Amino acid sequence: MSEADPRIIALETQFSHLHVQLFDTFSHAQSAVMTVMQTGRDIDRNHDDFQQLKRDFEVTVAMYQGADKAMQEKITATRKLADNHQTTNVHLTQVWAAAVSALSCDRMLALIPQDLLADPSVAGELQQKHQAHLAMWQQRLDNP
Numbered sequence: 647m648s649e650a651d652p653r654i655i656a657l658e659t660q661f662s663h664l665h666v667q668l669f670d671t672f673s674h675a676q677s678a679v680m681t682v683m684q685t686g687r688d689i690d691r692n693h694d695d696f697q698q699l700k701r702d703f704e705v706t707v708a709m710y711q712g713a714d715k716a717m718q719e720k721i722t723a724t725r726k727l728a729d730n731h732q733t734t735n736v737h738l739t740q741v742w743a744a745a746v747s748a749l750s751c752d753r754m755l756a757l758i759p760q761d762l763l764a765d766p767s768v769a770g771e772l773q774q775k776h777q778a779h780l781a782m783w784q785q786r787l788d789n790p
Contacts, residue, residue, distance in 0.1 A: 675743035
């Protein structure tokens with residue numbers, strides 16, 4: 647077994663922080679769905695989970711430094727969906743959670759040195775999660 651690259655070890659604290667944020671994001675998204683299941687009605691825009699996921703999305707987008715056109719289109723589509731008053735609030739929480747997850751994975755991948763991105767033992771799992779979150783985000787955008 648080879649030792650971990652020191653460049654990856656140096657990123658461990660940032661990755662750990664982003665993983666905790668993702669866990670919190672999923673917790674808020676799950677809580678919003680559970681509230682709807684318990685009450686039988688949509689959550690209010692003032693609901694704590696709604697507000698937190700909205701903030702998470704806006705902060706994550708503000709920190710996003712990628713220039714990927716497809717990602718920018720998803721961000722724009724998410725904002726349009728949020729402006730559409732026909733969209734249920736709980737659906738928005740799911741869109742925001744998927745967006746935050748995809749953008750956070752993208753951010754983590756951008757931190758990994760280029761020469762290590764091709765190494766499946768370094769970036770393979772993160773690349774798979776990134777693709778899964780992107781697909782979930784797109785699915786949520788396509789099915790309001």
